[in-house]
Amino acid sequence: MNSLRNINSDAVLRFGPYAFHLRQRLILEVDRPLRMGGRALDILQVLVERAGSVVSKDALIALVWPTSVVEEINLRVHIAALRRALGDGQNGQRYIVNIPQRGYSFIAPVQRDGTGTPVPVETVHKPQHNLPARLTSLTGRDSIVSSVVRQLPFRRLMTLVGPAGIGKSTVALRAAELLLRHYRDGVWMVDLAAIDDPAQLVEHLSRILELDVGEAAPLQRHALLVLDNCEHLLECCRAVVDNLLASAPRLSILATSREPLQAAGETLLPIPALAIPPASAIYSVAEAMGYSAVQLLVSxxxxxxxxxxxxxxxxKAVREICRRLDGLPLAIELAAAQIDALALVGLQAQLGTCLQLLTQGRRTAVPRHQSLKAALDWSYEQLNPLEQTVLQRLAVFKMAFTLDAAIGVISCAVLRPTCLVEIVERLVSKSLLSVEQGHGVIRYRLLNTTRIYALEKLEHSGHLHAFELRYTRYISRAGVAATRRVADGLSSGPAWQSLR
Structure with a gap:
């Protein structure tokens, strides 16, 4: 089924000897229909309706294959078929041209049937936007950026979620750059980290989009709005997003947050860590460079x-550095800045105190990206006191753990099991705990960087020794119980599994 629709579906667009009947999805050469596949027609429709402008390859793929993963070669095949069908280049007539490093453009004059009025030709111009300039290249994110570019024009609301330092803002910025020419009224980015008052958000958006965010009448703004760092204004963001999507039906919104907005129609896209080498040996530099975490560190x-x-x-040192830093782009970038002073072996040796090591970052970056500690501070400060307490105490677990283990080690009169279970789930939703499933058992894990941060907090609270002792006793009891089960010929149960 063809994916494109047109509000002027009765229109007939004419160029050269051809008439493109949009409603019938039919192209006539004088009175002879051309045989053309549905995807080729979709591509042609996008290009003809934007005659004179450059449409990027990513935008074309996003519009024509909104729900599929498609390689660029597929697009080139269809473009080549279109050119053959239209006789592009024959008798000196050109229709579709490739603009190197930018995309494709339909360059022939186009008219609407019956009016003699040319279809408005968009001159190639600098798109409207307020996107900051990226100073470095993007590594290991092609697949997820392509997914955003393909889906966003049709999903309308997407939220990139993940922990501190995972690169949500970087992915959002790159996707926004690629979508610049798709949105006629521009692409606009708002960094919510600098906004504390919800009223400021509404005022800021109204000024940027030149509309009343609270208006009830539909507003025809064909624009992309990027809301960066929504986690501390979730309720306000949810209300504003719901309002905007209802009042501006041609507006798309891309949000980044450490937890979902839970807005109507929201599509969540978790941002994964960069690929890190396995614990097994790496036998060549070429093999190591196949992992995106290593690529980023080296670049x-x-x-x-x-x-x-x-x-x-x-x-060996590179593998350990990437592993200890959890494949987090921000942590790897900050670590790379220390290599000239420490060398790789020295950097590896100091990763036990990686928060102290990674406190110096990019002075030109926003505060939360200047250091790993600043990024974690930003997340930690959004937690309520009970959530902060649980996060600190969970840091005594050196490996993945089950809820049974968490209850056995850190529960108390204030943190009863039912309360603890609820808080653990909230920490998962806030991207501070990751979930691992295997053999029918759900386990939770703190990233190494988050664990070191939380251990520091627990030590400053004066309770580190007490909970390390409780952890040691729990392991000892669980080990004894497991030994007894094995001696009785029984398989290991939850207590033993929690320690794996």
Whole structure:
């Protein structure tokens, strides 16, 4: 089924000897119908309706294949078929041209049937936007950026979710750049980290979009709004997003947050960590460079240290650095900045105190991105006191744990099991705990960087020794129980599984 629709579906668009009947999805050459597949027609419709403008390859793929993962080669095949069907290039007539590094453009004059009026030709112009300039390349994110570009024009509301330092803002910015020419009224980014008062958000949006966010009448603004860092204004963001999507039906919204907005029609897209090498041995530099975490570390190291080269003897250290930093782009970038002073082996040796090591970052970045500690502070400060307490105490677990284990180690008169279960689920939703499932057992895990941060907080509270002791006793009891079960010929149960 063809995916494109047109509000002027009765229109007939004419170019050269061809008439494109939009309602019938039919192209006539004089009075002879051209045989053309549905996807080719979709591509042609996008290009003809934007005659004179450059449509990026990513935008074309997003519009024509909104729900599928499609390689660029598929687009090139259909473009080639279109050119053959239209006789593009024959008798000196050109229709579709490739603009290197930018996309495709339909360059022939187009008229609407019956009026003699040309279809408005969009001159190539600098799109309206307020996007900040990216100073570095994007590594390991092509697939997820492509997914955003393909889906957003049709989903209308997408939220990128993930923990501090995972690169949500970077992915959103790159997707917004690729969608610039799709939105006629521009692409606008609002960093909510600088906004504390919900009233400021409404005022800011009204000024940027030139509309009354609370209006009831439909507003025809064909624009993309990027709301960055929504987690501390969730209720306000949810209300504003619901209002905007209802009052501006041609508006799309891309949000980033450490937890879902829970707005109507929201599509969640979790941002994964960069790929890290496995615990098994890496046998070559080429093999190591196949992992995006290593690619980022090496590229940033080269930017800091002229002539930096990844050597065979560095592979073990690089693998350990990427693993200890959980594949977090922000942590890897900040670590790479220390390589010229410490070298790879020195950096690896100091990762036990990685928060102290990664306190110096990019002075030109926004405060929460200047250091890993600042990014974690931003998340921690959004928690209520009970959530902060649970996060601190869970840091005594060195590996993944079950709810039974958490209850056995950190529950108390204030943190009863039912309360603790609820708080653990909230920490998951806020991207501070990850969930692992296997063999029918659900386990939870703190990222290494988050665990070190939470351990510091627990130590400052004066309770670190007490909960380390409780953890040790729980392990001892669980180990004894497991030994007894094995001796009785029984399979290990939840207590043993929680310690794996």
């Amino acid at each position: 940033r190291a080269r930017a800091r240290q002229l002539g930096f080269t990844l050597r065979q003897q560095d592979l």
